[in-house]
Amino acid sequence: MEDLNLLKRKLDDMNVYDLFEYVKENYPENEELWIGSKKIIIRKILNFERNRMNEEDF
Template identity: 80%
Template sequence: MEDLNLLSRKLENMSINELSEYVRENYPENEELWVGPKKIIIRKILNFERNRMNAEDL
């Protein structure tokens, strides 16, 4: 969970352009993460990462 908090802070500190580049580089297969206002994009990324972590725990 601490990793998600660190990721959240990192994303919040990015500009829109930096966030756009980050999403396109790290999540190229998930174009739906690229769309929306900054807060929505950050929420989508955090949810995606949380879901990935939960899937790994299974």
């Protein structure tokens, strides 16, 4: 959970252009993550990472 908090802080500190580039680079297969306001994109990324962590636990 700490990782998600660190990721959220990192994403919050980015400007919109840097956030867009970060998403394109790190999640190229998930184009739906690129769409929306900064707040929505950050929420989508955090949810995606949370789901990925839950899948790894099983």
